Amino acid sequence: MEDVxxxxxxxxxxxxxxxxxxxxxxxxxxxxxxxxxxxxxxQNNFMSNRNLKEIDLDEAQKKIRRASNxxxxxxxxxxxxxxxxxxxxxxxxxxxxxxxxxxxxxVIYTGLGFWCKKKxxxxxxxxxxxxVLVIILNAVISPLTIVSGIIxxxxxxxxxxxGIKSAIEAEKITKxxxx
Numbered sequence: 718m719e720d721v722x723x724x725x726x727x728x729x730x731x732x733x734x735x736x737x738x739x740x741x742x743x744x745x746x747x748x749x750x751x752x753x754x755x756x757x758x759x760q761n762n763f764m765s766n767r768n769l770k771e772i773d774l775d776e777a778q779k780k781i782r783r784a785s786n787x788x789x790x791x792x793x794x795x796x797x798x799x800x801x802x803x804x805x806x807x808x809x810x811x812x813x814x815x816x817x818x819x820x821x822x823x824v825i826y827t828g829l830g831f832w833c834k835k836k837x838x839x840x841x842x843x844x845x846x847x848x849v850l851v852i853i854l855n856a857v858i859s860p861l862t863i864v865s866g867i868i869x870x871x872x873x874x875x876x877x878x879x880g881i882k883s884a885i886e887a888e889k890i891t892k893x894x895x896x
Contacts, residue, residue, distance in 0.1 A: 733760075734767055735895075749895050770890050777887035781841070784880020785833035787873060788844045792826030795819050822851065838884035845877035 732739045734751040744754045749767070752759055799819020806812040826844065833840035852870060856863040 734764060767894065770894055774887060774890040774894065777883040777890065780879055780883035781833065781837045781887060784841045784844075784876055784883070785830050785837070787876045787880070788826050788830035788833060788840070791844070791848065791873065792823045792830060795826060796823035799823070822847075838881065838888065841877055841880040841884055845874065845881070848873060848877065 730739050731737065732746040732749060732751050732753075735746060735749040737746065737748045739746050739753065745752055750763075752763055755763070796819060799816050799822075802819070803812050803816040806815060825847065829840045829844045829847075833844075852863070
């Protein structure tokens with residue numbers, strides 16, 4: 718009987734960085750770029766850099782959630798303000814248009830808040846654009862509204878801008894981490 722030499726099957730290895738299955742002979746992980754054949758120091762540097770980027774991504778995600786919450790807040794506030802103006806108005810035709818306009822805006826802002834979970838950059842930019850457009854339209858109708866609540870308006874716009882910056886950074890880090 719002939720002796721058959723069998724080679725042991727290659728053991729499956731998982732990348733220590735992203736835990737995807739990897740071939741032992743590969744120089745780098747095909748998903749995250751972890752250097753399998755590098756020195757221990759180079760591997761540690763790679764992991765340290767990746768951990769720092771993950772921390773930065775977490776911070777950016779928190780700021781994006783803040784911008785998303787701003788969209789929800791504006792939606793709720795718009796609806797409540799619409800109800801207040803509806804109750805205060807004496808003109809029946811104006812009452813209905815005020816309530817309807819504010820209800821539609823509230824639904825749009827709320828929808829943008831939910832959309833922010835899928836496409837944060839597009840949702841936040843859309844929310845900021847709509848917010849500024851509403852401020853401008855109100856100023857055209859009644860110029861004094863531009864200064865009414867100016868600090869509040871500046872804070873809201875600042876939150877949107879911060880959210881946009883964070884969404885851009887989150888997209889960049891996500892690409893770098895190949896997540």
